[in-house]
Amino acid sequence: MSSGSLRPPRVGVRTLAEMKARGEPIVALTAYDYLFARLVDEAGVDVVLVGDSLANVVQGLETTLPVTLDDMIYHARAVVRGVQRALVVVDLPFLSYHVSVADAIRNAGRVLKESGAQAVKLEGGHAAMAETIAALVRAGIPVMAHLGFTPQSVHALGGYRVQGRAEGEAQRLREEARAVAAAGAFAVVLELVPGALAGELRRTLPIPTIGIGAGPDCDGQILVLHDMLGLNPDFQPKFLRRFAELGDAVRQAVAEYAAAVRRREYPGPEHTFG
Numbered sequence: 001m002s003s004g005s006l007r008p009p010r011v012g013v014r015t016l017a018e019m020k021a022r023g024e025p026i027v028a029l030t031a032y033d034y035l036f037a038r039l040v041d042e043a044g045v046d047v048v049l050v051g052d053s054l055a056n057v058v059q060g061l062e063t064t065l066p067v068t069l070d071d072m073i074y075h076a077r078a079v080v081r082g083v084q085r086a087l088v089v090v091d092l093p094f095l096s097y098h099v100s101v102a103d104a105i106r107n108a109g110r111v112l113k114e115s116g117a118q119a120v121k122l123e124g125g126h127a128a129m130a131e132t133i134a135a136l137v138r139a140g141i142p143v144m145a146h147l148g149f150t151p152q153s154v155h156a157l158g159g160y161r162v163q164g165r166a167e168g169e170a171q172r173l174r175e176e177a178r179a180v181a182a183a184g185a186f187a188v189v190l191e192l193v194p195g196a197l198a199g200e201l202r203r204t205l206p207i208p209t210i211g212i213g214a215g216p217d218c219d220g221q222i223l224v225l226h227d228m229l230g231l232n233p234d235f236q237p238k239f240l241r242r243f244a245e246l247g248d249a250v251r252q253a254v255a256e257y258a259a260a261v262r263r264r265e266y267p268g269p270e271h272t273f274g
Contacts (some may be wrong), residue, residue, distance in 0.1 A: 004257075011046050012089040013119065013142050013186040018189060019046070019219070026187075026220025028210055029228070029238075032075045036124050036225060037082030045086050047210070050076040051152070052091040056227040058237075062226075064151045067093040069107055076115035088117040089144050089254065090268040097122050099265035101135045108141045117214045118142060121189065125176025128246070130183040137184035145180035147173055149192035150213065162192045170197050181207045189222065190214040215237035 019026050027049035027107045031037040032054045040048060042057045043215025054075055055061040069092075073087045090111050097104035119142035122129070133143045148163045157163070166168045175192065180188055187208040188199050201211045202218055211218030223240065230245035260266035 001119075008085040011085060013087070014047070016087070016187055017207045017218075020192055022110065024209055026210060028220055028222035030222070030225045031079050031082070033161055034078045034082040037079040039082075039085040040225065041086050046220070047080060047222070048086045049090050050079050050088065050090045050115075050117065051224065052093050053224050057224060057232055063154055065094045065154075067108065069096045073111055073114045076111060076117050077106055080116040087119065088115075089119045089121050090115060090117045092122045097132060101132050104132045104261050105139050105141070108136055108143075109139070112141060113241055116196060119145055119186070121148050123147075123152050125173075125180045127179070130176075130179040133183040143183075143185045145185040145188040146208075147176050147180070147188055147190065147193075148190050153190075160192075164193050164197045170194075173197065174201070177201050177205055181205050187219075190218060213237065 016026055018039060026047065027045045029040050029045050030049045030051040030053060031040050033051060037048055049207040050072065052064040052067045052072065053070065054139070055067045058075075059067070062066075072090055073094055076088070080088055084103040092104070092108060092111070096107040100147075104122075111117060111120055120136070122133070125145060125147050125156060133145065136143050149157065149160065153155040154160065163171045174197075177188060185207060187210055188201075188205070189210050189212065190201065191212045191214065193201075193211070193214040197216030198209065198211055200212035208219040210220040210222050212222050224232070227235055227240055228243050230242045230247045233247055257266070
């Protein structure tokens with residue numbers, strides 16, 4: 001085997017634990033298809049999340065609730081084909097793990113078997129959810145937890161808002177964070193959580209914390225790819241930084257293509273077979 005064909009070392013759940021211990025920030029992004037997955041992996045991200053946020057940025061839906069397990073497996077399978085280094089985590093969609101522990105194990109197992117991903121993510125940290133996480137871990141399924149604003153509970157939470165500002169909410173998040181860590185989750189996403197609380201959780205939890213709208217004092221950060229690339233102009237939360245404006249670039253490129261076709265400048269002789 002030539003040195004050029006060697007794959008980079010694969011990121012695993014232990015890798016993330018080691019990164020937390022070293023104080024090395026964890027970089028995570030979402031992806032939903034082969035080409036973007038390949039690009040973000042080649043750029044060196046540590047975690048690729050196949051998020052049920054595909055409902056918003058791929059399917060054009062208002063919430064993540066309609067996404068199905070088959071949707072997640074389809075997109076995860078494409079992402080896995082594009083990733084050689086990063087840890088691929090897949091969201092379990094709404095009602096695929098809520099009804100019973102048996103359902104959760106069966107559906108999470110399907111995700112890993114049919115997509116080739118390495119882990120799943122689920123939302124919530126109350127007692128029943130901690131029991132589900134523990135059962136999945138006992139079955140050999142790595143689990144990333146998700147606390148704070150949990151999009152699958154958007155209606156119950158009263159909309160898209162920061163969680164944990166009131167002391168009662170903050171205490172609940174502390175308890176849930178301890179519960180998911182004790183249940184065996186290998187990491188926890190903190191979404192829309194006050195920065196001071198997120199920092200407290202990072203310092204007290206034995207597992208990595210990955211923030212989105214939770215300030216800089218987390219072990220890592222995650223964003224939705226389409227948002228940080230400027231492909232989703234309608235979404236402009238306070239925490240989002242756009243690292244590119246690809247939406248403008250796409251519109252300009254398509255307009256130039258259309259103009260070239262209408263002027264009969266494309267295709268030219270150099271694009272034509274003899």
